[in-house]
Amino acid sequence: MKSWSKSLQSNYGTPVLELVSGKGATVIDSKGNQYLDFLAGIATNVLGHAHPAVVKAVSKQIATLGHVSNLYAHPNVIALAEKLVKMTGDKSARVFFCNSGAEANEAALKISRKTGHTRIVATKDSFHGRTMGALSLTGQPEKSKAFKPLIKGVTHVPYGDMGAMLKKVNKKTAMVIVEPIMGEAGVIVPPHGYLQALRELCDDTGALLVFDCVQTGMGRTGDWFGYEYSGIKPDVITLAKGLGGGLPLGAMIALGDSAELFQPGDHGSTFGGNPVATAAALAVIETIESKKLLKRVGDVGVELMADLALIEGVRSVRGAGLLIGIEFSAPIAKQVAAQCQKNGVLVNGNSDTVIRIAPPLIISDRDVAKFLKIFTESAHEVAK
Ligand SMILES: *Cc1c(COP(=O)(O)O)cnc(C)c1O
Numbered sequence: 001m002k003s004w005s006k007s008l009q010s011n012y013g014t015p016v017l018e019l020v021s022g023k024g025a026t027v028i029d030s031k032g033n034q035y036l037d038f039l040a041g042i043a044t045n046v047l048g049h050a051h052p053a054v055v056k057a058v059s060k061q062i063a064t065l066g067h068v069s070n071l072y073a074h075p076n077v078i079a080l081a082e083k084l085v086k087m088t089g090d091k092s093a094r095v096f097f098c099n100s101g102a103e104a105n106e107a108a109l110k111i112s113r114k115t116g117h118t119r120i121v122a123t124k125d126s127f128h129g130r131t132m133g134a135l136s137l138t139g140q141p142e143k144s145k146a147f148k149p150l151i152k153g154v155t156h157v158p159y160g161d162m163g164a165m166l167k168k169v170n171k172k173t174a175m176v177i178v179e180p181i182m183g184e185a186g187v188i189v190p191p192h193g194y195l196q197a198l199r200e201l202c203d204d205t206g207a208l209l210v211f212d213c214v215q216t217g218m219g220r221t222g223d224w225f226g227y228e229y230s231g232i233k234p235d236v237i238t239l240a241k242g243l244g245g246g247l248p249l250g251a252m253i254a255l256g257d258s259a260e261l262f263q264p265g266d267h268g269s270t271f272g273g274n275p276v277a278t279a280a281a282l283a284v285i286e287t288i289e290s291k292k293l294l295k296r297v298g299d300v301g302v303e304l305m306a307d308l309a310l311i312e313g314v315r316s317v318r319g320a321g322l323l324i325g326i327e328f329s330a331p332i333a334k335q336v337a338a339q340c341q342k343n344g345v346l347v348n349g350n351s352d353t354v355i356r357i358a359p360p361l362i363i364s365d366r367d368v369a370k371f372l373k374i375f376t377e378s379a380h381e382v383a384k
Helices: 002-007 052-062 075-088 101-113 132-137 141-147 162-168 194-205 256-260 275-290 293-309 333-342 365-383
Strands: 019-023 026-029 034-037 094-098 119-123 154-157 173-178 208-212 236-239 250-254 314-320 323-328 354-357
Touching (some): 075 094, 094 101, 101 173, 101 208, 101 236, 119 132, 154 162, 162 194, 173 194, 293 314, 293 323, 293 365, 333 354, 333 365
Parallel strands (some): 119 154, 119 173, 173 208, 208 236
Antiparallel strands (some): 026 034, 094 250
16 A cells, blocks of 8 residues: 555554445445454454444534543543443542553553552563553563663563562562453463462552553453453553544553552643543443443353364464454464455454454354354465
8 A cells, every 4th residue: 555655654564454434343445345343443443333322422522522621520531430430349449541552551650650669560572552651561572672771670571470470579569560361462361360369469569450451451351351350459450442432542540549649740641531532431331231241242252262263273262252362273373364354354463373353342143153254264275
């Protein structure tokens, strides 16, 4: 696509497809081809494309009052914060709104420094965003090496390795940040008991436990937040991706005592909690509730994972709910993803061996069946 590189910077690869419209789990490109969207804007369009509830809420809000800044309150920002507080199950939780996952993690980084400690422990291969603070947390040296120096005092330990955590987390640690399931790294599920052990360690040392739920939040795993299966609560939750149902919106939620750490003047964002983005988020949450999508996501996910595991050449299938990593025995993931696209299904080739899928939470049984058929055919076409 020549027109892309003539006006946009080269930080992304040049896209092959140009998408022009969508409805539900279907998108249409500029040549009129249809695709079943099993990536949903990278785990973002939780209600699919052009969902009537989101369209209605956003249209009404932009026609009424589009932006107020945080010098003024607005009913949506309060209603959404109240919803999120309720979803955490902790009445003392308090919300800060921003516009992206990186910004949510920047806010977590800043709130952790208000503990009076400076050191941070994160995990290798993690993804927490691309701004300088978030990039310092991200455990992928190839993404940060050109931009050094990063923030000082950040240590990365192998994901899922409690022994390594015990060696690095101590009374000087401001925060430990982990993804409940690593998304960008290829949908890596931690060993049983990991999140609980992190909770204990942070309780012992006083470090804030931060769960980056940017990808695993908003129903993606069949719970509101990707850590809920563990039964424990973190001190800080970061959200973005699915929160705005396609509109840019992020949040950093502090629970318990950490909700008191930010004081007036400590942090801010002009667009954070914008009336239109928060209208979309309210519509998303209300729809997930009224359509009982959390349970549906859990059920569909279990079945889909079982079916995917039966495909020839698939070594393992992992994830939770509708965040699923499909690992092939051979390094064919990128070719299979390209073949799927040719055959009318959008998925993400995460690495040479792993494909990630994150369909809209409203996905129908019919679309799941169609996906399985095309995905299986595509895998066979590449393998033969
Ligand atoms: C996508 C992602 C981010 C970064 O979000 P942006 O909105 O791209 O800044 C952070 N953490 C996780 C777990 C993510 O998946």
